[in-house]
Amino acid sequence: MSKPKQAGGRPRDGRVDHAIAAAVRSLLGEQSYATLTVDAVAARAGISKATIYRRYATKQEMIFAVLLHDLNEAPPADTGSLRGDITALTTRIGDQLARSAAGVMAGLLADIHADEALSARFTDSYLAVERSVITTLLDRAVARGELPHRPDPALVHALLLGPLFAWQIMLNEDPTRTTLLADAVARSVTNALTSGALTNPAGIEKASVRQSH
Amino acid sequence: MSKPKQAGGRPRDGRVDHAIAAAVRSLLGEQSYATLTVDAVAARAGISKATIYRRYATKQEMIFAVLLHDLNEAPPADTGSLRGDITALTTRIGDQLARSAAGVMAGLLADIHADEALSARFTDSYLAVERSVITTLLDRAVARGELPHRPDPALVHALLLGPLFAWQIMLNEDPTRTTLLADAVARSVTNALTSGALTNPAGIEKASVRQSH
Structure with a gap:
């Protein structure tokens, strides 16, 4: 019930989840929580911002999912x-x-x-x-x-x-x-x-x- | 050594400290930490912003002093x-x-x-x-x-x-x-x-x- 949203119908692509998580962790090693942006995560992960926003409504939801939802x-x-x-x-x-x-x-x-x-x-x-x-x-x-x-x-x-x-x-x-x-x-x-x-x-x-x- | 700064030479006015502390506590009961401003504290305490900034360099220092320095x-x-x-x-x-x-x-x-x-x-x-x-x-x-x-x-x-x-x-x-x-x-x-x-x-x-x- 509290899982991140999934794109309608399509199976969840674990590689994308993994790429987002790796990008968030790597960027948080270089910059602060406050300055991290979804743009930077998308660029680092090599995916579109839309792909991230299909999963997480906000930057905070994304970081939360990566750091605590595992x-x-x-x-x-x-x-x-x-x-x-x-x-x-x-x-x-x-x-x-x-x-x-x-x-x-x-x-x-x-x-x-x-x-x-x-x-x-x-x-x-x-x-x-x-x-x-x-x-x-x-x-x-x-x-x-x-x-x-x-x-x-x-x-x-x-x-x-x-x-x-x-x-x-x-x-x-x-x-x-x-x-x-x-x-x-x-x-x-x-x-x-x-x-x-x-x-x-x-x-x-x-x-x-x-x-x- | 880590005390709030004092206006040069003049004795510290305890009533001003008290007014700032009361204003901070009262405003934090009404609004969030993020939205609290030094302006609002000055207005509520009936003192000038300059009086606050003679004591604390930033809003965070002020809140810190009120909540933790006592x-x-x-x-x-x-x-x-x-x-x-x-x-x-x-x-x-x-x-x-x-x-x-x-x-x-x-x-x-x-x-x-x-x-x-x-x-x-x-x-x-x-x-x-x-x-x-x-x-x-x-x-x-x-x-x-x-x-x-x-x-x-x-x-x-x-x-x-x-x-x-x-x-x-x-x-x-x-x-x-x-x-x-x-x-x-x-x-x-x-x-x-x-x-x-x-x-x-x-x-x-x-x-x-x-x-x-």
Whole structure:
């Protein structure tokens, strides 16, 4: 439902998709997100602008599709443990993010906030897919007996995805350390989940925490 | 060093700063980050554009100063425990983020990536301050004997800040749940730190984790 539009009737030409994706990635390595144009992508890909616009309504839709729509929608293979499964997921997301320049992701996020159609596509085709994968991993852990019940997927989503995004688009940290971070995030969140620190909010009351306000 | 510039010699007029900040916040509640102008801020604040430009070179610098430069630079008071200290910090950051519209933070981040001067100011006056506060909290925990040694502050920074930012500018989750999230982040990260899950990277080898690639 949220797939890029196809030219009526004709089968989708994968070579064109590939040429567009390669041109977008190559141009974003040379110039900023803001200055990239559909004209330049068409020229680099050796296709017409009309061919691009048959697929994507805007430049933003095109970049979004290239950078985020190649998301692997399948949950990682069952590794036999929650920590293994979560590590596979955070490693995959970290690798995906590390392939894009930080400024590109920041520019795309700003445009997503400014454009309702793009925002809806982002929610439906990226966030919802990731949320569904996370839910699958949590349900597997419940079935294995690693977790007593499924924790709030929204919370787990933020805990897993947030540090990887912050590392890249806020903290401007070394992208070669993304694998280390992906592992640290997986260890931290798995530990919190299996120890009950997150699945038992009532535990807040019992712990000797003095709130600051 | 990274403070906004002051008019030569004259003492800084706090009322003007306050009027600018109030105008920026009020206008950003009515319109988008992209459409906000220095003209509109001057009109709303009842001051001249020149007065604003004596303080900030650009609109982005002005918005940055209003939204992020009022960061409380002091570490939270010592609560007696790492978890209490970290909860105080994540709650403060969560409250600060919840005061801004998600699109404003996304737009500002995109401009920070596109502007070297703003990027340097962001690093020096926002990220470095937060990193320093986190280092203080970790050192307190080491002094208390809660941690055997200080973990990598960059890693802890990403783990604490990331979920709060993702909640607001990526996941578009309910901002009224930010307090819940701030607490969950604090519990998760404290648990990971005190259990040694993060301070013992060599432990990766011993755990029964099968990597996905």
